[in-house]
Amino acid sequence: xxxxxxxxxxxxxxxxxxxxxxxIPDKKITAIVGQSGCGKxxxxxxxxxxxxxxxxxxxxxxxxxxxxxxSISKETLRSRIGMVFQQPIAFPHSIEKxxxxxxxxxxxxxxxxxxxxxxxxxxxxxxxKEVKDQLKKSALKLSGGQKQRLAIARSLCVNPEILLxxxxxxxxxxxxxxxxxxxxxxxxxxxxxxIVTHNLGQAKRIADQIIFMDQGKILEVTDKETFFDxxxxxxxxxxxxxx
Ligand SMILES: Nc1ncnc2c1ncn2[C@@H]1O[C@H](COP(=O)(O)OP(=O)(O)OP(=O)(O)O)[C@@H](O)[C@H]1O
Numbered sequence: 001x002x003x004x005x006x007x008x009x010x011x012x013x014x015x016x017x018x019x020x021x022x023x024i025p026d027k028k029i030t031a032i033v034g035q036s037g038c039g040k041x042x043x044x045x046x047x048x049x050x051x052x053x054x055x056x057x058x059x060x061x062x063x064x065x066x067x068x069x070x071s072i073s074k075e076t077l078r079s080r081i082g083m084v085f086q087q088p089i090a091f092p093h094s095i096e097k098x099x100x101x102x103x104x105x106x107x108x109x110x111x112x113x114x115x116x117x118x119x120x121x122x123x124x125x126x127x128x129k130e131v132k133d134q135l136k137k138s139a140l141k142l143s144g145g146q147k148q149r150l151a152i153a154r155s156l157c158v159n160p161e162i163l164l165x166x167x168x169x170x171x172x173x174x175x176x177x178x179x180x181x182x183x184x185x186x187x188x189x190x191x192x193x194x195i196v197t198h199n200l201g202q203a204k205r206i207a208d209q210i211i212f213m214d215q216g217k218i219l220e221v222t223d224k225e226t227f228f229d230x231x232x233x234x235x236x237x238x239x240x241x242x243x
Contacts, residue, residue: 007060016042018216029193031203034213040196048081082155086167088147090139098139099157125153126183145176165195200243
């Protein structure tokens, strides 16, 4: 479980997130929603300390289980809390190498284990059937939707506990969006997902918990049914009305 207590975050003198406290439940899908610029991505990036790569500061405490994430090395933390970005990233190597280089980085060398993990993670990301005969081909030839599923496979191959997804479907068509939503729904018993989405329909389809943000604050944290059936704030009501 990820517990966030009195989190503030900003860049330079500009504070973006103000006193955020919330719990991310295990093996569920939590969707972070809210208007553009309210701080959804910044919040997501605090959870695996990505925000520090952009010289952002944080105060307050984020705990993974009972451990403060600041006391975990970034490499270890990011193997436990993976991240998938808005633009699908495929490295200019073979499909297989896109996964094995991560596994090798984390110390796995045995060829049989590497190939088992490649197959397993591609299956989890629902990409295996499409690429099983072309694992040595360049990943750059994949479609946008396939590249995003490859990015998910790459995050899953090191067996994280939590996967953060920042608008993973915003560059994809409906068919690929549905494939990714189905993948997350199937895997949620095994992993904890936190997804930033501007698409309330997507949050309604796949989320268990909704975090509704505005101007760097959390206005509402609730289960999906409560959020969509009887939102607590006028702002949420307005946004749901126009979805
Ligand atoms: N690296 C950065 N340096 C300085 N300011 C930043 C940085 N990243 C984000 N911000 C600022 O933080 C605020 C929140 O941005 P953020 O991307 O977290 O919002 P968001 O809710 O995810 O927006 P959107 O839905 O449009 O993606 C914005 O004012 C943005 O300009």
